[in-house]
């Protein structure tokens with residue numbers, strides 16, 4: 200997707216679309232059956248820009264944290280408002296560093312407005328392109344572009360992915376839909392930092408599974424990105440609470456009691 204199309208994109212703001220979007224959240228396709236015994240926090244990056252792969256990953260590495268990078272292969276080696284996007288070398292470096300690569304479709308389509316066959320074909324292309332770019336690790340994670348989904352699509356993705364992450368704010372726990380997990384957006388605003396900070400502080404009192412997502416990590420970020428010092432502050436706060444800062448696969452495995460502490 201080019202910067203131009205990213206700017207032009209608007210979710211369907213009609214009343215029926217808004218109602219459907221709300222109802223979709225409550226149409227649970229794959230409920231999490233266990234409760235987190237310790238807080239798991241996943242720092243994640245969508246699309247994903249090179250600044251996430253280098254600066255973002257470095258900030259995680261400083262405290263031994265592992266993150267997830269959702270790759271939209273149609274954006275690979277292109278440039279948009281988030282800066283230069285990832286390439287094959289980034290996939291290699293991130294997986295070598297213990298970070299996880301997730302799927303994010305090939306064309307960054309609005310899954311709420313596309314028919315099921317189109318979405319599934321787009322996802323298959325995304326996975327095939329990641330393999331063609333040399334990614335050898337299995338892709339078990341997905342992030343909905345724009346956070347947009349449909350109730351009928353969610354069960355279809357459950358046979359392809361362990362987790363699909365959305366963009367609606369909130370913590371995750373027992374009963375949360377693994378096909379639309381909640382996440383706190385970290386964008387260029389101070390408010391988004393405050394919301395993520397509050398969520399991390401709350402998670403220190405009640406074990407939960409938190410996702411935080413952003414895009415580029417630059418001194419002058421896009422509207423969807425964040426500054427390095429802000430990301431670093433959140434990562435260190437999360438580390439100081441004693442939470443496990445892990446990939447979504449590691450978090451799910453720990454919550455299900457299949458490995459981890």
Ligand SMILES: [Zn+2]
Nearest residue numbers: 245246344345
């Ligand atoms: Zn995206």
